[in-house]
Amino acid sequence: MQCVVIFSVVLSAVLFSADAWRATLHRDSGFRGGSIDVSGNGCVNVGKDFNDRTSSVNTHGGCIRIYQHGNCLGDMKELFPGSAAHDNLRALGFNDKLTSIGPCPRRRREVPYSLRK
Numbered sequence: 640m641q642c643v644v645i646f647s648v649v650l651s652a653v654l655f656s657a658d659a660w661r662a663t664l665h666r667d668s669g670f671r672g673g674s675i676d677v678s679g680n681g682c683v684n685v686g687k688d689f690n691d692r693t694s695s696v697n698t699h700g701g702c703i704r705i706y707q708h709g710n711c712l713g714d715m716k717e718l719f720p721g722s723a724a725h726d727n728l729r730a731l732g733f734n735d736k737l738t739s740i741g742p743c744p745r746r747r748r749e750v751p752y753s754l755r756k
């Protein structure tokens with residue numbers, strides 16, 4: 640019985656960590672202006688102070704999906720190391736739109752270095 644409990648705890652830790660993400664949202668482009676750290680294991684709605692006010696995002700080397708509406712609905716953009724315009728969401732058509740953030744699908748393929756810009 641104890642083994643089952645330990646196994647369950649370890650398994651849930653692995654499952655949750657696989658979806659864990661962290662991001663810093665900035666009100667202005669170029670990672671300037673007021674900022675807030677957001678993290679989660681699934682979909683998270685950003686606080687109303689930052690709803691529709693984010694202009695640049697630091698993904699801390701991870702992959703996140705940003706959504707136009709709450710509960711990870713509406714237009715979506717994927718941000719990951721090597722993707723364009725973390726520092727200027729306007730270039731993605733996403734300035735002052737971000738309302739929720741979620742993880743990227745697991746086992747996303749690595750972007751070949753040659754395709755990075």
Ligand SMILES: [Ca+2]
Pocket residue numbers: 690691706707708735736737738
């Ligand atoms: Ca929005």
